[in-house]
Amino acid sequence: MVNLADMPRDQAESSEDQPIEYKISGEHRTVRLAPADSTPSTRMLANEVPVAIEFDGEPYAVMMLTPADFEDFAVGFALAERIITKASDIARIDSREGLRGIGVDIRLEREHRERLLERRRALPGQSGCGICGLTTIEEALPQLEPFAACPKVASSAIFSALQALPPRQKLNKATGAVHAAAFCRPNGEIVAVREDVGRHNALDKVIGHLLREGIDPSEGFALLTSRCSYELVQKAVLARIPLLATISAPTELAVSMASDAKLTLVALARSDSVLIFNDPFAAIGKPHHSPA
Numbered sequence: 001m002v003n004l005a006d007m008p009r010d011q012a013e014s015s016e017d018q019p020i021e022y023k024i025s026g027e028h029r030t031v032r033l034a035p036a037d038s039t040p041s042t043r044m045l046a047n048e049v050p051v052a053i054e055f056d057g058e059p060y061a062v063m064m065l066t067p068a069d070f071e072d073f074a075v076g077f078a079l080a081e082r083i084i085t086k087a088s089d090i091a092r093i094d095s096r097e098g099l100r101g102i103g104v105d106i107r108l109e110r111e112h113r114e115r116l117l118e119r120r121r122a123l124p125g126q127s128g129c130g131i132c133g134l135t136t137i138e139e140a141l142p143q144l145e146p147f148a149a150c151p152k153v154a155s156s157a158i159f160s161a162l163q164a165l166p167p168r169q170k171l172n173k174a175t176g177a178v179h180a181a182a183f184c185r186p187n188g189e190i191v192a193v194r195e196d197v198g199r200h201n202a203l204d205k206v207i208g209h210l211l212r213e214g215i216d217p218s219e220g221f222a223l224l225t226s227r228c229s230y231e232l233v234q235k236a237v238l239a240r241i242p243l244l245a246t247i248s249a250p251t252e253l254a255v256s257m258a259s260d261a262k263l264t265l266v267a268l269a270r271s272d273s274v275l276i277f278n279d280p281f282a283a284i285g286k287p288h289h290s291p292a
Helices: 009-014 070-080 110-119 155-164 170-175 199-213 230-239 252-261
Strands: 025-033 038-046 049-055 058-065 090-098 101-108 179-184 190-196 221-224 243-246 264-267 275-278
Touching: 025 170, 038 170, 049 070, 058 070, 070 090, 070 101, 070 199, 070 230, 101 110, 155 179, 155 221, 170 190, 179 199, 190 199, 199 221, 199 230, 230 243, 230 252, 252 264, 252 275
Parallel strands: 049 101, 221 243, 243 264
Antiparallel strands: 025 038, 049 058, 090 101, 179 190, 179 221, 264 275
16 A cells, blocks of 8 residues: 555655646647548646545555545545544645655544544555445445435526536546536536546545535535446435436436435436436426426
8 A cells, every 4th residue: 555655754855856746637749640641749638646545644545536636535535435524523634745646644633533443444546436445235335314305406507507517627628538526506506616537536526625615515416527326426425415417327326326315316417408317305496388
């Protein structure tokens, strides 16, 4: 397991004159090949780097992330791992960029360290689903607390958010290779957007932002530019975001889990239509001319 980016502190201190800074993207030379010819070209590529997650100085996981918004990710990841329930459970977050990656050490308040001992596991590095390394089905599919309500969201608000999101996907506009997660008010106003190579990472970053800024997750909905896997449903429920919308299709397990947790689920959300897969509280207002 990599420990704080596998970089000794004395090495970090010796590199102060030449600080390491990971870029979120970079330009690469390519050759554009067409049926009749080929031409030199360039292409912007999204970057992903190994991020070593530690809790109280002990290695926990290595994730592959877009190198931005680390503290947001750390808080969202800790919540998804059921190690914390709120941002104040964390005393501080230390991060350091090293030669082989980035280290993020999440220091817990003393009274919350027992939960860490219960959840400790080895997690192989990947772009973010968080299931590899779990040892039982019960861990992978935990019982989730069902929602008791969902704010009313007009269908026009979902379409408004869908229209407003692409201009805020700056990294994806440059690279065409990353996902975005947004948190939106019930009227469709986008409060925050985070991008990452992993859809799960992007959602963790948004959730972490909400917790750090004291924004009530129950007063809005999440919108993701990805398919809806069950892990996204799980993260939304754990964060207490009552409505999840994704632009691509859900899996059957995702719909089943959303139904059990009474999560309002919208998928295949496009500019001309969306599919409502679960709406237990009749939260989504339909156009007046729709048939009953």
